[in-house]
Amino acid sequence: MNSAMQSTARAEAELAAVARTQEAAHVVATAVWFPLLTGGIATLASPSVIDVIGGSAAPAWYWGIAGPAIGLACAAFYATRPVQLPVRIARASALVAVVMVASAMLLGALESDAAQTAAPMFAVAAGLTAFALLYRSGLGGVVAAAALVEGIVLAVSDSDRVQDVAVLGFGAVACGAAIVGILILERAGLRRL
Amino acid sequence: MTGTEAHPVNQLDEVVHQRFRLGVLAYLSRIGRAEFTVLRDALGLTDGNLNRHLATLAGAGLIIVTKPEEAGRRARTWVEITPGGRAALKHHVDTLRRLLDDLGAP
Numbered sequence: 001m002n003s004a005m006q007s008t009a010r011a012e013a014e015l016a017a018v019a020r021t022q023e024a025a026h027v028v029a030t031a032v033w034f035p036l037l038t039g040g041i042a043t044l045a046s047p048s049v050i051d052v053i054g055g056s057a058a059p060a061w062y063w064g065i066a067g068p069a070i071g072l073a074c075a076a077f078y079a080t081r082p083v084q085l086p087v088r089i090a091r092a093s094a095l096v097a098v099v100m101v102a103s104a105m106l107l108g109a110l111e112s113d114a115a116q117t118a119a120p121m122f123a124v125a126a127g128l129t130a131f132a133l134l135y136r137s138g139l140g141g142v143v144a145a146a147a148l149v150e151g152i153v154l155a156v157s158d159s160d161r162v163q164d165v166a167v168l169g170f171g172a173v174a175c176g177a178a179i180v181g182i183l184i185l186e187r188a189g190l191r192r193l
Numbered sequence: 194m195t196g197t198e199a200h201p202v203n204q205l206d207e208v209v210h211q212r213f214r215l216g217v218l219a220y221l222s223r224i225g226r227a228e229f230t231v232l233r234d235a236l237g238l239t240d241g242n243l244n245r246h247l248a249t250l251a252g253a254g255l256i257i258v259t260k261p262e263e264a265g266r267r268a269r270t271w272v273e274i275t276p277g278g279r280a281a282l283k284h285h286v287d288t289l290r291r292l293l294d295d296l297g298a299p
Contacts, residue, residue, distance in 0.1 A: 008296045011289045018219040085225050
């Protein structure tokens with residue numbers, strides 16, 4: 001009886017160790033904090049920078065540069081990490097990123113003001129949802145939901161102030177999720193980012 | 194097969210069942226590949242210890258170790274699991290679960 005209990009405890013401990021190790025590796029490889037932080041910072045900066053650029057085409061200019069820049073920064077980040085995603089995930093991520101940025105830019109070129117403002121966010125929300133599913137990330141899911149909320153607010157509200165609050169709210173959620181992602185990484189005892 | 198040979202505990206592969214080698218396979222099973230130093234730090238091993246375990250796993254065809262062609266500060270040694278390694282890990286986990294079922298049976 002005693003040795004059976006010891007065998008049970010050892011087997012359970014071994015299975016738990018395998019699960020913990022797998023999860024830790026997944027957390028390190030996916031490192032969702034980086035894309036969330038870069039996207040969040042770009043979003044928080046957008047109202048001010050767009051004001052400085054000025055003109056009705058300012059959002060298109062800003063996101064036409066920031067979107068691809070974020071994509072390239074994330075690609076470089078993941079390509080140089082000491083723990084890398086499976087190739088199929090990396091390729092799917094690249095495809096999602098290209099489709100998300102391209103569709104957001106195309107939608108931003110629509111004639112209707114309301115559509116021009118809101119439609120790109122729906123493309124971003126769809127892209128972030130795809131990333132959340134690919135990386136099995138709850139944080140990514142939260143940020144995708146926040147993007148959807150921002151898109152809805154932008155679509156229904158005519159108030160510049162309300163729209164600015166929606167944009168800043170999304171940026172804050174993305175940055176907050178990034179900080180949580182870093183803390184999760186730290187708690188896992190993995191300091192190599 | 195006798196009762197003793199059929200017992201799950203006797204189906205555990207000694208190559209996989211070692212604590213650190215199991216840790217290597219578990220770590221690699223959810224990712225594409227990892228740098229040698231990441232595995233070393235994650236498992237708390239020395240370079241020599243990890244090299245010995247990796248050699249055992251590679252010899253059994255469970256992992257692939259890719260050393261840099263040229264030495265240098267940025268040269269990295271990569272380790273990735275093979276399909277055989279994934280299957281071995283799955284078999285090990287399934288065997289442990291069967292063992293728990295057996296021990297838990299009235």
